Amino acid sequence: MVDLRIRQTASSGVTVHPDCLSEYQNLKTKRSVRYVIYKVSDDKTQIVVDQAASTDYDEFIKALPERDCRYGVYDFEYEKPGEGKRNKICFIFWSPDEAPIRSKMVYASSKDAIRRSLEGIGAEVQATDFSEVSYEAVLEKASRHTR
Template structure:
């Protein structure tokens, strides 16, 4: 069931900027983590963003964990850097949906029913995670999700062993 929530152009433009690295791009200013929120039950908008430079002080995984402590529900675009067991470095965009068990049921339903439209608007998302409980959120769970459709196995996320 679609929710009728629209995806703003700012979200679509941010996604396009995150997925395509162009020659000459300033890597320090590239957005690596973006929080997306449903505003007024009507539209998905860009909330906080964190650049490559921001992630030097605190990894994206940690930032997302902190956001889960602060907010009941959100989506996130996470440009995840990881290394396979073969030592190959990769980066893939992950769409994450966080709906805490403690969130109001109407809010959880709104996020769940809007996710399909968001995925359709963000063509090319390779990985999506739905996290409802903090026990679902671990480097091991992210690595397993990212490995499931591929022949490679994730060994490290943002330089941290899985």
């Protein structure tokens, strides 16, 4: 078994805690949660699970802090005209304008480590304000990616 703490180290030195992948699998394969939000630990050494829930997209957005960064994955359900309902796992890099610059730097330099460890992402969104993670904005990104 590969040790994720070694394999998924960011240029910032931040590692991905194994629970991050476990919770992602709960979303991806077990479908026991609808979203997972990840954060950098207080000591800035690991990316850890902040929260996971099976509530709707509005609740996911409300869970994002106004003044700090986060990573999130959401099992986004939408309807494509003529093709029916679809699901796409969306990765969201949340870096609000109001977040401290140090936080933005740590999250930006650590993003690839978490992103590489989460296989099966269908769309990616980078957002600096809530309008960029509105349902409509994410729907536009999710529906144009066909992977």
